[in-house]
């Protein structure tokens with residue numbers, strides 16, 4: 001099957017996000033889930049809920065391109081390198097202990113936080 005990265009906006013329009021879609025209408029969603037997990041593990045996208053994910057610049061440049069799930073795997077090394085470069089260039093270590101890009105740092109009552117820890121850090 002083929003996988004397409006499609007551009008979307010969050011419902012409030014506040015952030016760009018990506019939908020990983022099957023191009024050929026395949027009902028084998030395992031490939032999509034696998035591709036999504038890869039992109040998440042590379043730090044390229046972030047689960048938001050409702051299928052939306054945050055998109056980093058490296059992924060935005062690839063929006064509209066279509067990949068087979070195999071090609072998504074092949075992109076791994078390249079994406080990891082770009083993610084690493086992105087992290088070292090523009091990363092902040094939050095009080096929650098995680099390192100995220102500067103634009104993702106949130107201010108919680110217990111200190112700075114990555115988006116995933118915001119609820120915990122707001123107690």
Ligand SMILES: [Zn+2]
Nearest residue numbers: 096098114117
């Ligand atoms: Zn965190």
